Amino acid sequence: MLIYIHLLVCYFFDIISWSISCLVNVFFNHQIANVILHYHGARRWFADFIDWYNNSHMHSGLQYVTPAQKRSGQYISIFTERNRIINEARFAHPERWCGRMAKQYIVRAAEVLNPDKETVA
Numbered sequence: 001m002l003i004y005i006h007l008l009v010c011y012f013f014d015i016i017s018w019s020i021s022c023l024v025n026v027f028f029n030h031q032i033a034n035v036i037l038h039y040h041g042a043r044r045w046f047a048d049f050i051d052w053y054n055n056s057h058m059h060s061g062l063q064y065v066t067p068a069q070k071r072s073g074q075y076i077s078i079f080t081e082r083n084r085i086i087n088e089a090r091f092a093h094p095e096r097w098c099g100r101m102a103k104q105y106i107v108r109a110a111e112v113l114n115p116d117k118e119t120v121a
Contacts, residue, residue: 083105
């Protein structure tokens with residue numbers, strides 16, 4: 001029983017130390033240090049960050065669409081329009097492309113975040 005309590009205490013302090021290290025890293029950014037002084041400010045900041053990350057930030061791993069666009073299926077029409085514009089530009093001014101193929105945005109059924117090096121190669 002004593003060992004079990006000791007493990008719980010160690011686990012609890014590991015969580016606390018991890019949380020403190022995260023907060024210390026966040027506080028180094030002086031732009032948001034004043035916002036995260038209170039619990040409600042922290043909740044608001046994290047909610048705004050998650051909203052920005054999912055709905056505004058274009059991810060290079062998702063071929064520059066937002067996760068919300070990827071989940072909703074809007075990315076298919078976005079990729080189709082991008083490919084159309086790139087191909088029109090290539091045909092209108094082939095001298096600008098130096099014989100290279102135009103970048104084509106590919107519709108993939110699934111995305112892999114942080115793929116293994118063997119998978120990518």
